[in-house]
Amino acid sequence: MKNFWNKDLNFDEIKSNFAKDGKVRVNKVLDFEFAALSFQALNERVEFDTAMFVDGKNAVMSKKEWTELEDTQRQQIYFNLMENAAMGNGFSYGRKYITAEEKDPFLLNFYKIVNSKELLDVVSNITGINDINYASMQATKYIPGQFLTRHRDDVQSEGRKLAYVFNLSPEWHPDWGGLLQFFKEDGETLESWTPSFNTLSLFDVKHIHSVTYLTPFAKKPRYALTGWFGTR
Numbered sequence: 001m002k003n004f005w006n007k008d009l010n011f012d013e014i015k016s017n018f019a020k021d022g023k024v025r026v027n028k029v030l031d032f033e034f035a036a037l038s039f040q041a042l043n044e045r046v047e048f049d050t051a052m053f054v055d056g057k058n059a060v061m062s063k064k065e066w067t068e069l070e071d072t073q074r075q076q077i078y079f080n081l082m083e084n085a086a087m088g089n090g091f092s093y094g095r096k097y098i099t100a101e102e103k104d105p106f107l108l109n110f111y112k113i114v115n116s117k118e119l120l121d122v123v124s125n126i127t128g129i130n131d132i133n134y135a136s137m138q139a140t141k142y143i144p145g146q147f148l149t150r151h152r153d154d155v156q157s158e159g160r161k162l163a164y165v166f167n168l169s170p171e172w173h174p175d176w177g178g179l180l181q182f183f184k185e186d187g188e189t190l191e192s193w194t195p196s197f198n199t200l201s202l203f204d205v206k207h208i209h210s211v212t213y214l215t216p217f218a219k220k221p222r223y224a225l226t227g228w229f230g231t232r
């Protein structure tokens with residue numbers, strides 16, 4: 001894992017922060033050059049599909065499919081998305097799954113590192129969760145008007161234990177939205193994390209959270225490499 005983590009990280013401190021309430025935020029997490037190359041990969045080489053919640057189910061659309069729709073079809077989808085979001089359901093964001101079959105060598109390497117025994121052991125050590133044996137991964141891109149409403153990430157069939165998010169957009173302004181927001185059961189807010197460049201959010205899948213709406217004046221996309229550590 002040479003040149004993956006920032007060499008100045010204090011893992012004991014990260015561990016004791018996580019122990020408080022099952023979540024931790026780590027600034028300057030990756031080696032700076034590695035973080036810059038990760039941003040470059042997402043910004044220049046990844047083609048994102050749009051993942052959305054429409055008509056009560058998850059839908060994925062490629063750029064091509066989206067542009068081939070009639071204006072009225074696009075409006076209908078948008079209306080449906082907004083009606084659901086108004087009730088606290090759904091999401092819309094750019095997504096590309098990263099797997100062992102990834103063609104981009106840099107992103108494939110990132111995926112392999114995150115799935116290496118060495119890294120899974122580091123995560124187990126930080127969190128005290130010992131049976132982690134895989135990480136899923138997706139590149140995400142939120143642009144103005146996109147969001148992810150409140151949810152939990154605990155998908156039993158995938159054995160998910162922990163969510164992770166490496167934020168990779170340089171110079172994010174907190175007023176642009178796209179905050180990772182944690183909630184109590186009753187909808188009261190707990191904590192809100194700005195997606196600052198090169199920070200990691202790591203949290204137990206039991207936590208209720210959302211990605212807040214990206215404002216119309218967000219100057220850049222919100223990029224992340226994100227996924228779940230789990231057991232299968």
Ligand SMILES: O=C(O)CCC(=O)C(=O)O
Nearest residue numbers: 148153165180211224226
């Ligand atoms: O991007 C983030 O900060 C969180 C994403 C998330 O909650 C999810 O994809 O389930």
Ligand SMILES: [Fe+2]
Nearest residue numbers: 152153163209
């Ligand atoms: Fe989530």
